[in-house]
Amino acid sequence: MSTTPSRPTPAEHEEIARLLPVPAERDRPARHHQALKDQLLREFRQDAAPAAAPASKPRFGVRRLAIVAVPLAAGALAVTLATNGASGPTPGAEPNVAVAPGSAGKAPEATxxxxxxxxxxxxxxxxxxxxxxxxxxxxxxxxxxxxxxxxxxxxxxxxxxxxxxxxxxxxxxxxxxxxxxxxxxxxxxxxxxxxxxxxxxxxxxxxxxxxxxxxxxxxxxxxxxxxxxxxxxxxxxxxxxxxxxxxxxxxxxxxxxxxxxxxxxxxxxxxxxxxxxxxxxxxxxxxxxxxxxxxxxxxxxxxxxxxxxxxxxxxxxxxxxxxxxxxxxxxxxxxxxxxxxxxxxxxxxxxxxxx
Structure with missing residues (x-):
């Protein structure tokens, strides 16, 4: 039996791209969501066999992503996004607690x-x-x-x-x-x-x-x-x-x-x-x-x-x-x-x- 992953259909590509969560931010100075989503979409639509993206291929943003397609028993497709950064908070990241922007109904300080x-x-x-x-x-x-x-x-x-x-x-x-x-x-x-x-x-x-x-x-x-x-x-x-x-x-x-x-x-x-x-x-x-x-x-x-x-x-x-x-x-x-x-x-x- 062949162990080569089956290639997803174009409709599956689009559905997967739609369902992908926005990745957590690590090792990049700012988020450019649309560019990243579009690049993921292009990679899904490529006619090459599903595999990790080659290391020499440019990717949007500082954090690098590898896309791996895994066939499931029912014929569906699971997608794993792997980062090359260590887990944990981004250096210099804000604490994950919002600073209160001001009392409700009160205009912000004039700047x-x-x-x-x-x-x-x-x-x-x-x-x-x-x-x-x-x-x-x-x-x-x-x-x-x-x-x-x-x-x-x-x-x-x-x-x-x-x-x-x-x-x-x-x-x-x-x-x-x-x-x-x-x-x-x-x-x-x-x-x-x-x-x-x-x-x-x-x-x-x-x-x-x-x-x-x-x-x-x-x-x-x-x-x-x-x-x-x-x-x-x-x-x-x-x-x-x-x-x-x-x-x-x-x-x-x-x-x-x-x-x-x-x-x-x-x-x-x-x-x-x-x-x-x-x-x-x-x-x-x-x-x-x-x-x-x-x-x-x-x-x-x-x-x-x-x-x-x-x-x-x-x-x-x-x-x-x-x-x-x-x-x-x-x-x-x-x-x-x-x-x-x-x-x-x-x-x-x-x-x-x-x-």
């Missing part, structure tokens, strides 16, 4: 960051609310570049900026789509050669780390209640509660479309996170300069960049602020630029265009 975030929230709240149908998709077009490393070269190397588009089901009932580097990758469901859902898994159980537009609509618009929900639902994840809350909000800002009042609440919630500062000049992946709201953790500064005049969200950037095992101070670890957001009737089309 350059809280004042800027309050202005940004005011602009966001003033935008008109969209009418969005359940059968539509949120579309976001971006320019992105992520860092990767290999076993042979532990220093993070920033990728060349490239285009990226996502289509996310408004109510989570249908698969979304990622278009990047010439590939079209179904998100939370498989598509056939004609682009029709084969296994319409969708996103029936959205979370803060994998939201839908309808999920975002349901979030509290009171910033204290919203921040408490973020701390509660991300407890035990990431490098520490405050950084995890900051990164979670950043993920929602970068590649989603939230109702105006929810967007405003997210900015006001961020103002209540300890350690948030302002960077006077930051540059996104499209070369646009702006002012940034930032937070430093484990030697890396995560920046949300905004247009100075309109206060529109431009993109994100990660920058090392001290020499580490992964790179030198001043090195950019990740950069993104949001080029457009909108609503479409189907995947693969841009807002206002068909096909």
């Amino acid at each position: 350059p960051a809280t004042v800027l975030l309050d202005r940004i929230a005011t602009v966001a709240a003033a935008k008109p609310a969209r009418t969005v149908r359940d059968d539509q998709y949120i579309h976001v077009s971006s320019t992105v570049a992520w860092s990767s490393q290999s076993d042979a070269d532990p220093v993070m190397r920033l990728d060349t900026p490239h285009s990226r588009e996502v289509w996310l089901s408004v109510d989570g009932s249908k698969p979304g789509l990622l278009r990047e580097r010439g590939e079209e990758i179904p998100l939370a469901g498989a598509l056939d050669k004609d682009g029709r859902p084969v296994d319409p898994v969708g996103n029936p159980h959205p979370t803060l780390n994998s939201p839908t537009y309808r999920f975002l609509e349901s979030l509290p618009t009171d910033p204290d209640a919203l921040l408490k929900k973020i701390y509660d639902e991300t407890k035990g994840q990431g490098p520490g509660p405050d950084q995890e809350a900051f990164v979670t909000i950043g993920d929602l800002l970068r590649e989603q479309l939230a109702p105006p009042k929810v967007s405003a609440a997210l900015y006001k919630a961020a103002a209540r996170i300890p350690g948030v500062t302002v960077v006077d000049d930051a540059v996104d992946a499209a070369g646009r300069h702006g002012v940034a709201v930032a937070r430093v953790h484990a030697g890396e500064r995560t920046e949300w960049i905004f247009d100075r005049k309109s206060l529109e969200f431009l993109g994100e950037r990660g920058v090392l602020v001290e020499d580490t095992n992964w790179g030198k101070s001043g090195q950019v670890t990740a950069t993104t630029a949001v080029l457009s957001r909108g609503v479409t009737d189907k995947t693969g089309e841009a807002p206002g265009r068909k096909g």
